[in-house]
Amino acid sequence: MIFPILQVIEYSFYDNVIVTSDSTFVGFDNYKELAFDPIFWTSIFNTIIFTVGSVVGHLVVGIFLALLINSPIHPVPRAIFRTLLVLPWLFTAVVVALNWQLLLHPFGIINYALKDFGIIDSHVDWLGDESVAMATLLVISIWRGYPFLMISFLSGLQSIDKSMYEAAKIDGAGWFRIFFSITIPQLKPIIYGVALLDLIWTFQLFPLVWLTTGGGPGRATEVLSTYTYRFAFVDFEFSKASTVAVILLTFTAVLTILYLRKGKGKSEI
Amino acid sequence: MSANQVVAGDVTSIKKSTGRSIISLSTRERINRAFIYLGLIISSAVVGFPVYWMISVSLRPNHETFALPPKLIPDNISFDAYFKVFRDDAFITYFVNSYMLGIIVTILSVILGTLVAYSFTRYRFFGDGIAKTFVITTQMVPAITLLIPYFGVIVLLGLYDTTAGLILTYLSFSLPYCIVMMTGYLKTIPKDFDEAAIIDGCSRIKVLYKIIMPLALPGMASTAIYTFLLSWNEFLFALALTRSEDMRTLPVGISMFIGEHSLKWDEMMALSALGSIPVIIMFIVLQRYFVSGLSTGGVKG
Amino acid sequence: MSGIALSNLKKSYGDTDILHGIDLEIKNGEFAVFVGPSGCGKSTTLRMIAGLETVTSGEIFIGDQLVNDVQPKNRGIAMVFQSYALYPHMSVYDNMAFSLKLRKMPPGEVQKRVRSAADTLELTKMLDRKPSALSGGQRQRVAMGRAIVRDPEVFLFDEPLSNLDATLRTQMRAEIKELHQRLKSTIVYVTHDQVEAMTLADRIVIMRGGKIEQSGTPEDVFHNPASMFVASFMGSPPMNLAESTVYDNGAEKGVNINGTVSIISSEDSPLSSKAGDRVVFGIRPEDIVPDFESDINNKNWTASVKVDLIELLGSTKLFHFHIGTNKFIGKAGGRSNIEPGQVISVVMDMRHARYFDPETELIIR
Numbered sequence: 001m002i003f004p005i006l007q008v009i010e011y012s013f014y015d016n017v018i019v020t021s022d023s024t025f026v027g028f029d030n031y032k033e034l035a036f037d038p039i040f041w042t043s044i045f046n047t048i049i050f051t052v053g054s055v056v057g058h059l060v061v062g063i064f065l066a067l068l069i070n071s072p073i074h075p076v077p078r079a080i081f082r083t084l085l086v087l088p089w090l091f092t093a094v095v096v097a098l099n100w101q102l103l104l105h106p107f108g109i110i111n112y113a114l115k116d117f118g119i120i121d122s123h124v125d126w127l128g129d130e131s132v133a134m135a136t137l138l139v140i141s142i143w144r145g146y147p148f149l150m151i152s153f154l155s156g157l158q159s160i161d162k163s164m165y166e167a168a169k170i171d172g173a174g175w176f177r178i179f180f181s182i183t184i185p186q187l188k189p190i191i192y193g194v195a196l197l198d199l200i201w202t203f204q205l206f207p208l209v210w211l212t213t214g215g216g217p218g219r220a221t222e223v224l225s226t227y228t229y230r231f232a233f234v235d236f237e238f239s240k241a242s243t244v245a246v247i248l249l250t251f252t253a254v255l256t257i258l259y260l261r262k263g264k265g266k267s268e269i
Numbered sequence: 270m271s272a273n274q275v276v277a278g279d280v281t282s283i284k285k286s287t288g289r290s291i292i293s294l295s296t297r298e299r300i301n302r303a304f305i306y307l308g309l310i311i312s313s314a315v316v317g318f319p320v321y322w323m324i325s326v327s328l329r330p331n332h333e334t335f336a337l338p339p340k341l342i343p344d345n346i347s348f349d350a351y352f353k354v355f356r357d358d359a360f361i362t363y364f365v366n367s368y369m370l371g372i373i374v375t376i377l378s379v380i381l382g383t384l385v386a387y388s389f390t391r392y393r394f395f396g397d398g399i400a401k402t403f404v405i406t407t408q409m410v411p412a413i414t415l416l417i418p419y420f421g422v423i424v425l426l427g428l429y430d431t432t433a434g435l436i437l438t439y440l441s442f443s444l445p446y447c448i449v450m451m452t453g454y455l456k457t458i459p460k461d462f463d464e465a466a467i468i469d470g471c472s473r474i475k476v477l478y479k480i481i482m483p484l485a486l487p488g489m490a491s492t493a494i495y496t497f498l499l500s501w502n503e504f505l506f507a508l509a510l511t512r513s514e515d516m517r518t519l520p521v522g523i524s525m526f527i528g529e530h531s532l533k534w535d536e537m538m539a540l541s542a543l544g545s546i547p548v549i550i551m552f553i554v555l556q557r558y559f560v561s562g563l564s565t566g567g568v569k570g
Numbered sequence: 571m572s573g574i575a576l577s578n579l580k581k582s583y584g585d586t587d588i589l590h591g592i593d594l595e596i597k598n599g600e601f602a603v604f605v606g607p608s609g610c611g612k613s614t615t616l617r618m619i620a621g622l623e624t625v626t627s628g629e630i631f632i633g634d635q636l637v638n639d640v641q642p643k644n645r646g647i648a649m650v651f652q653s654y655a656l657y658p659h660m661s662v663y664d665n666m667a668f669s670l671k672l673r674k675m676p677p678g679e680v681q682k683r684v685r686s687a688a689d690t691l692e693l694t695k696m697l698d699r700k701p702s703a704l705s706g707g708q709r710q711r712v713a714m715g716r717a718i719v720r721d722p723e724v725f726l727f728d729e730p731l732s733n734l735d736a737t738l739r740t741q742m743r744a745e746i747k748e749l750h751q752r753l754k755s756t757i758v759y760v761t762h763d764q765v766e767a768m769t770l771a772d773r774i775v776i777m778r779g780g781k782i783e784q785s786g787t788p789e790d791v792f793h794n795p796a797s798m799f800v801a802s803f804m805g806s807p808p809m810n811l812a813e814s815t816v817y818d819n820g821a822e823k824g825v826n827i828n829g830t831v832s833i834i835s836s837e838d839s840p841l842s843s844k845a846g847d848r849v850v851f852g853i854r855p856e857d858i859v860p861d862f863e864s865d866i867n868n869k870n871w872t873a874s875v876k877v878d879l880i881e882l883l884g885s886t887k888l889f890h891f892h893i894g895t896n897k898f899i900g901k902a903g904g905r906s907n908i909e910p911g912q913v914i915s916v917v918m919d920m921r922h923a924r925y926f927d928p929e930t931e932l933i934i935r
């Protein structure tokens with residue numbers, strides 16, 4: 001695993017790698033070129049928006065639903081709801097993309113429903129309109145990704161010692177108090193660890209973005225991973241692709257180090 | 270269901286069973302519960318709708334897909350789309366490719382992984398740490414970053430657009446994962462069993478297949494299913510390392526479909542549903558393991 | 571049947587020496603019990619006899635054969651593990667038959683042996699069950715059954731009873747003893763429980779820090795401990811030990827405890843040290859009794875003490891007292907009328923007193 005990483009770093013200092021055998025060492029030229037590439041900066045900006053938006057969405061939805069599922073209800077509906085609410089996570093990215101393209105189709109059911117309710121005046125091309133594409137992508141990404149956090153929080157909630165709640169109740173704490181003084185602090189290590197993990201994964205997410213918008217329209221949803229892929233397998237500019245890949249790797253490495261530092265002792269990895 | 274959940278079966282059901290039942294629930298508690306159920310039902314409806322719609326569209330003729338007003342329940346349920354998918358050689362190829370790749374990768378990595386994990390747990394080795402680091406890196410390093418050098422190597426080895434290339438690529442991710450998972454499982458099997466078996470007259474290999482493997486079977490099974498899912502869902506490498514239609518896996522096949530047949534929504538949804546069934550079944554069977562597997566980073570988005 | 575001989579047996583893990591040269595001969599048919607505190611190397615020794623650990627140096631003989639490099643399965647041994655190590659996926663029958671099948675014994679013979687062992691151990695009705703469906707005691711029996719069917723020359727037991735509750739342990743102890751009397755095979759048995767050791771052993775081997783501290787019959791190690799360690803390890807409660815000074819006024823010789831109480835030694839347990847020497851004086855609780863219960867008339871052996879604490883054990887009563895800073899425990903009849911705080915006169919039976927060197931901690935002969 002070290003070898004391919006070193007390899008890609010090496011590629012980023014050469015020109016015309018892979019496609020030709022006479023690649024030449026160009027030093028930091030690829031990086032310099034990239035620094036003056038406005039699309040590169042757009043994709044960094046998009047990546048950050050996409051990542052932060054997704055992760056915050058995952059967290060909020062995940063915690064909310066975990067709490068709902070964990071509340072004192074009968075175990076059978078609990079199991080059913082839990083399975084239902086995990087569903088989005090079980091679909092492979094291609095299916096998710098296809099499914100949402102159908103839903104968001106200009107003549108699709110979402111446009112129809114929104115128009116019917118008077119929320120929009122005319123059909124919106126949710127994935128094809130630069131002004132809304134990123135927001136749409138975020139909704140899809142949140143829908144797809146929250147179950148992972150939900151399940152993690154759920155297992156965290158269930159591992160909280162029940163006697164703590166009882167003690168707090170006896171001490172006269174209300175629901176609100178209990179939530180902020182016991183549940184959240186107890187869950188904090190898990191929230192932190194899972195959020196970082198989610199951050200790392202969303203930052204580099206490729207298939208979902210590539211398959212729903214392909215980075216478009218224009219460059220409206222171009223993120224670092226799609227930008228890399230485009231360089232490599234559309235333009236066959238493997239050197240430039242490697243350069244973006246190395247930058248992506250650097251970001252992830254920082255997040256990973258954070259994760260490994262703080263997450264120690266709490267989770268396996 | 271996990272023990273936790275039975276315990277969490279909770280105040281209300283305990284009260285019920287002791288016969289003092291619902292009367293003792295205060296009105297407030299009942300209202301609370303109503304809200305909880307309402308919340309759950311609404312969330313499930315919102316979250317589940319896309320899935321419902323996928324199935325629903327797959328079961329109606331294509332021309333009804335965008336009928337106005339949209340019909341939540343199709344007038345005529347028809348399985349035509351499914352039959353069409355099954356009659357299409359290309360789709361069959363995608364399924365065969367995905368299953369074959371998944372099964373080969375799974376069998377190889379679970380068997381090799383178990384062997385290596387056994388030697389890690391039974392003889393002291395430094396390799397355990399290396400495998401762990403390997404898994405962490407594969408979990409954390411962007412797939413797209415690894416793709417480029419992998420592509421370089423696969424092309425160099427002449428394995429571009431071959432099943433062998435994909436198998437090799439997937440193995441490089443799944444084998445370390447299997448080693449780490451199986452090391453975890455095998456650690457929980459006390460060495461006493463090995464020693465008892467050795468005294469009973471087993472050789473090391475016999476210990477492994479007569480005693481250890483039967484005991485590790487649940488662990489091997491869930492590791493195998495993870496590995497299979499990893500391979501079943503993989504998109505990026507399958508996309509970039511193949512070219513010909515014969516080599517496409519299901520996800521790649523479906524993604525090509527978007528471009529090539531973009532009007533046949535019924536068939537696309539049928540294909541999506543069919544492609545998702547193995548995953549959903551495996552998830553339902555293995556819910557328990559999924560949660561614990563999360564912490565070892567089994568399923569990357 | 572065969573005995574076992576260990577000769578200068580050593581074991582190290584890397585740089586750490588675990589066994590520092592064990593010399594021991596266990597006779598054919600002998601029930602030898604290794605006892606000692608946790609971590610002293612009992613299991614290691616046993617496992618080396620079994621062939622589960624390599625020998626760092628020294629020799630192991632089973633019968634006349636040097637077995638250092640013989641595989642476990644060819645050593646003619648069977649082993650019962652502390653955890654029992656019953657194969658969870660096999661029935662009781664299969665657990666017992668496993669080793670026989672591996673030896674390619676004819677099926678008829680396998681069946682005969684397993685049935686007969688099951689009969690002896692009252693397991694016949696459980697043969698089809700999985701180990702998980704058995705109680706602790708039954709699992710223990712299966713573990714023994716698995717050993718018995720092989721008809722080994724030597725049985726090795728590693729703390730086989732430590733996972734059972736007290737009642738069951740006593741019962742199984744008796745069964746193991748019975749088994750030995752019937753099979754007359756050599757047994758090496760490891761325990762950290764000195765009561766188990768006393769009741770089971772023909773020969774007790776007391777280990778400490780990777781060495782044999784003493785080896786002998788139960789009577790021997792109990793009454794004639796070779797060291798302070800053995801004296802305090804064997805017996806419950808252990809032997810009372812107190813630093814004392816030897817005095818000799820010509821007419822009589824004895825020990826002075828804490829400058830307060832002087833007791834004259836007995837001819838039966840002579841005190842060889844010179845006057846002024848420091849010795850550790852040792853006496854078993856059963857040799858300290860209240861004067862009114864004693865049939866000994868030697869007034870030189872009495873002392874007046876205040877009772878600190880009483881522990882009723884049923885048939886006997888332990889009374890705690892002190893002489894200076896030294897704590898002592900004596901034994902009175904279960905019905906004696908002694909109260910804490912009471913001052914009583916006690917007799918120490920100096921015929922059974924023992925004296926140890928405070929430096930070497932070894933007995934002074």
Ligand SMILES: Nc1ncnc2c1ncn2[C@@H]1O[C@H](COP(=O)(O)OP(=O)(O)O)[C@@H](O)[C@H]1O
Nearest residue numbers: 583586588606607608609610611612613614615
């Ligand atoms: N595999 C090993 N590696 C290093 N030290 C060991 C190993 N096995 C046992 N030891 C050490 O050897 C000593 C003796 O262990 P053991 O024979 O199991 O003691 P016991 O008398 O309690 O059965 C202990 O201090 C233990 O820590």
Ligand SMILES: [Mg+2]
Nearest residue numbers: 612613614729
């Ligand atoms: Mg031990």
